[in-house]
Amino acid sequence: MNTLGHPRLLVCGSAGDAVTELVVPALLLRAPHAEWSQLVHIYVPQGPTVAFSGRDLRSPGIAAATGVAHRAGFATVVRSPGGRMVAYDSGAVVIDHLDRTTGIRHAGSATFAANAESHVRVLRDLGGVDARVGEVDGEYCPGEYSINVGGAVKVVGSAQRVTATGSLFSTVVQVAVSDRVRAVIEDVSDALGYDLRRSSIAGLADYAPALTPAEVASAFAADYRARLGVVDGAVPAGVVAHASVANGPSPFHVDDWTRSHPLPA
Incomplete structure (x- = not known):
């Protein structure tokens, strides 16, 4: 698709429940047509969510992990990235950055590195946070371009999905990690058979107590406006309505559902 002249949009605010929030970007990524070249969706999640990946499904402990999450009151979704x-x-x-100009040949570590550098800069500007790029020992969802505080705890992680119609780069910024989130990360990791150093789990507010999710979301929104020239917009109402009826077995598999329920052309 020719995206020349199409706007770059910034959407702020949750699209709905846990499944809807994760289905919306997957639908937008696969849509055959779009009136934007890039869309950045920044939101504070509405409810507790365990977002699995396709890799997690291959673990013999996935059924037990799903049960652990449900008993803790978390929705379970297999995300697209x-x-x-x-x-x-x-x-x-959560920050979902959709780019219709990015093809498979342009994805990879360079995208992770560029986003990590930008995100670290935002966090440092918030004050009181010694944000650095790099994996810490024993972190959950380990990655070379995780963002940590002081080389000790993970506070930001990202993942990517690339299709023939563009890319989705999704980032989770942990601001205030509740006891229930900390416990479910520990218990689900155990069920999946993943090594985890429990002391590596933390949020930005552990180091800058005054920080709130709303303040952090606002700071990232300002950065994307300045850096990418995005303008305020909205997810098409039809997309949200389409995503909000998504349902299926648990954990709900976003890609399976979007492939069988595509947006109308």
């Missing part, structure tokens, strides 16, 4: 399991609630900020 890769990586490993991440858990969050309204103490986090």
